[in-house]
Amino acid sequence: MTLKVSDIGEKELVKYIISNSKDITPDDTAVTPLNGSNLISTCDMLIQSRHFPQNMSYFDMGFKAVTVNVSDLAAMGAEPLGFLLAIAMPKELKLDDFKEILDGVLKACDYYEIPLIGGDTNEASEIIITGTALGLADKPLMKDTYQNGDLIAITGDIGLAALGFNFDSFDNIYVKQALEPKARIKEGLILKDFATSATDITDGLASELYEIKKDGLGFMIHEKLLNVSDEYKELASKLNLDYLDLILHVGEDFELLFTIKKDDLEKLPIDCKVIGEVNDSDVIELTLENGFVERIKNKGYEHYVSE
Amino acid sequence: MTLKVSDIGEKELVKYIISNSKDITPDDTAVTPLNGSNLISTCDMLIQSRHFPQNMSYFDMGFKAVTVNVSDLAAMGAEPLGFLLAIAMPKELKLDDFKEILDGVLKACDYYEIPLIGGDTNEASEIIITGTALGLADKPLMKDTYQNGDLIAITGDIGLAALGFNFDSFDNIYVKQALEPKARIKEGLILKDFATSATDITDGLASELYEIKKDGLGFMIHEKLLNVSDEYKELASKLNLDYLDLILHVGEDFELLFTIKKDDLEKLPIDCKVIGEVNDSDVIELTLENGFVERIKNKGYEHYVSE
Numbered sequence: 001m002t003l004k005v006s007d008i009g010e011k012e013l014v015k016y017i018i019s020n021s022k023d024i025t026p027d028d029t030a031v032t033p034l035n036g037s038n039l040i041s042t043c044d045m046l047i048q049s050r051h052f053p054q055n056m057s058y059f060d061m062g063f064k065a066v067t068v069n070v071s072d073l074a075a076m077g078a079e080p081l082g083f084l085l086a087i088a089m090p091k092e093l094k095l096d097d098f099k100e101i102l103d104g105v106l107k108a109c110d111y112y113e114i115p116l117i118g119g120d121t122n123e124a125s126e127i128i129i130t131g132t133a134l135g136l137a138d139k140p141l142m143k144d145t146y147q148n149g150d151l152i153a154i155t156g157d158i159g160l161a162a163l164g165f166n167f168d169s170f171d172n173i174y175v176k177q178a179l180e181p182k183a184r185i186k187e188g189l190i191l192k193d194f195a196t197s198a199t200d201i202t203d204g205l206a207s208e209l210y211e212i213k214k215d216g217l218g219f220m221i222h223e224k225l226l227n228v229s230d231e232y233k234e235l236a237s238k239l240n241l242d243y244l245d246l247i248l249h250v251g252e253d254f255e256l257l258f259t260i261k262k263d264d265l266e267k268l269p270i271d272c273k274v275i276g277e278v279n280d281s282d283v284i285e286l287t288l289e290n291g292f293v294e295r296i297k298n299k300g301y302e303h304y305v306s307e
Numbered sequence: 308m309t310l311k312v313s314d315i316g317e318k319e320l321v322k323y324i325i326s327n328s329k330d331i332t333p334d335d336t337a338v339t340p341l342n343g344s345n346l347i348s349t350c351d352m353l354i355q356s357r358h359f360p361q362n363m364s365y366f367d368m369g370f371k372a373v374t375v376n377v378s379d380l381a382a383m384g385a386e387p388l389g390f391l392l393a394i395a396m397p398k399e400l401k402l403d404d405f406k407e408i409l410d411g412v413l414k415a416c417d418y419y420e421i422p423l424i425g426g427d428t429n430e431a432s433e434i435i436i437t438g439t440a441l442g443l444a445d446k447p448l449m450k451d452t453y454q455n456g457d458l459i460a461i462t463g464d465i466g467l468a469a470l471g472f473n474f475d476s477f478d479n480i481y482v483k484q485a486l487e488p489k490a491r492i493k494e495g496l497i498l499k500d501f502a503t504s505a506t507d508i509t510d511g512l513a514s515e516l517y518e519i520k521k522d523g524l525g526f527m528i529h530e531k532l533l534n535v536s537d538e539y540k541e542l543a544s545k546l547n548l549d550y551l552d553l554i555l556h557v558g559e560d561f562e563l564l565f566t567i568k569k570d571d572l573e574k575l576p577i578d579c580k581v582i583g584e585v586n587d588s589d590v591i592e593l594t595l596e597n598g599f600v601e602r603i604k605n606k607g608y609e610h611y612v613s614e
Contacts, residue, residue, distance in 0.1 A: 004398065005396055006430075016409070017409060018426065021416075030425040032388060034341075039388070043391040081341075084439065094309055116330055117330050117337035120352065122317070125433075128431070130352055
């Protein structure tokens with residue numbers, strides 16, 4: 001049988017790329033030592049039919065293209081240096097729509113205080129935006145440098161966007177989070193002096209935990225610490241969706257997932273939510289609200305559009 | 308009438324982006340001052356149906372994705388620092404074909420001595436490769452810093468790829484140049500100490516000359532200095548193509564176009580071909596082999612595939 005790229009999946013393809021280059025840092029971004037600091041670089045491609053919900057405005061598409069890349073800088077504790085935009089569009093796209101996309105990119109660059117330093121356009125059958133974010137980090141915050149006993153925390157609520165993708169109209173905080181996510185660049189810059197490791201949650205909490213897991217160590221997450229509201233549970237239930245599935249396996253909130261020593265947590269000058277701890281179980285588990293413990297599945301985020 | 312993006316064209320769209328960001332250097336790449344040097348960054352997206360001839364191998368697609376980006380570094384006289392790869396592919400692409408593309412990328416990175424520092428994959432209806440090339444330049448070689456009286460030169464023959472796109476089989480130097488172009492990274496590093504300006508020829512000589520033209524100054528190109536071979540003229544004629552049109556208006560050779568003072572030309576330790584000079588005519592002209600002078604049209608490269 002001839003294998004197709006879809007037979008092994010995107011994560012394995014990326015692993016194949018990494019295993020074939022001795023120069024790739026297997027982390028949220030590339031890290032290149034440079035004059036006593038580190039150049040942080042990352043490049044993400046967003047494709048209209050896969051990454052933008054149908055009810056997303058052109059402005060929000062542009063904004064999100066910056067957010068997903070800046071979020072990787074945030075996960076490294078990097079100071080933003082510049083953003084490069086490469087955009088492909090159908091010939092028939094209205095000029096005003098293009099201007100709206102660019103406006104979203106520019107507003108996002110202002111918001112994250114990262115200058116737009118380059119731009120290129122192209123033609124394709126749908127909108128494709130590739131962003132490259134560049135930054136500097138004296139102490140890059142890697143994703144797997146935690147130790148047994150560290151606490152696991154997140155910079156904000158997760159699962160909001162996951163729920164929001166299921167509504168068509170823009171009428172609640174969940175849709176707002178789905179259409180207008182923000183990267184945690186300021187928090188990343190603070191975390192670099194306190195956290196023992198960090199990554200951003202793009203593909204869902206479960207997927208990121210498996211991504212950062214090291215042999216011999218494991219994680220225990222506590223449902224009650226996730227602090228899921230009754231409203232959230234009810235909305236999910238009305239949509240016939242499992243709320244824990246939304247929270248664990250979807251993502252797109254662009255919150256940071258980090259680990260921290262207990263003693264450093266008190267000193268940390270930003271809001272965060274401790275949701276569990278690193279242990280030596282070698283597995284990733286969830287303590288449910290009813291006290292039962294179950295294994296968290298390694299189910300990655302397969303995007304919110306059906307394929 | 309509602310304007311579409313195709314009504315104004317890619318060059319104008321890029322100008323619109325540049326005019327809306329105060330932080331974009333309107334040159335071959337972005338230039339970001341960094342610790343006494345300059346970070347050089349550039350990002351180019353290649354789309355299968357637009358940028359890869361039908362007879363191009365997967366290996367050559369990967370190689371070319373690196374070449375087009377490294378060529379921009381070369382045009383700035385930059386030392387390569389790292390290359391980031393973002394690739395989207397149809398689900399049905401054979402895994403072996405993906406591996407061949409990656410092999411092309413890796414071989415190109417070896418060839419240009421630029422480490423592959425990051426990789427990401429995605430799904431799309433056709434192959435789309437976005438490369439980001441990063442480099443450092445103490446003295447970035449800008450494209451419009453020439454003066455009246457400077458000589459105009461190129462690092463090698465142009466028009467070869469333009470002719471090669473018209474053959475299906477891989478049987479001559481023209482097809483080789485079309486399918487396996489190489490960027491002039493080493494030449495760029497030497498030129499930075501001799502040339503007064505430089506850019507790379509991707510969209511054709513004419514297009515690049517109009518791109519670098521400054522108010523009040525002009526260029527005179529001499530056909531006899533282009534040194535077009537009889538074989539080239541005959542092949543073009545057999546294909547019912549105008550050889551000067553191929554040479555002036557197609558591009559994709561990735562040679563460097565540069566200007567240099569007469570005195571510095573003798574000291575320049577690389578092969579090159581002087582093709583004309585900067586003057587104060589405010590127009591871009593060609594002296595034909597028969598002695599007649601004609602205006603070179605500002606006709607950009609609209610890719611070799613019919614649209």
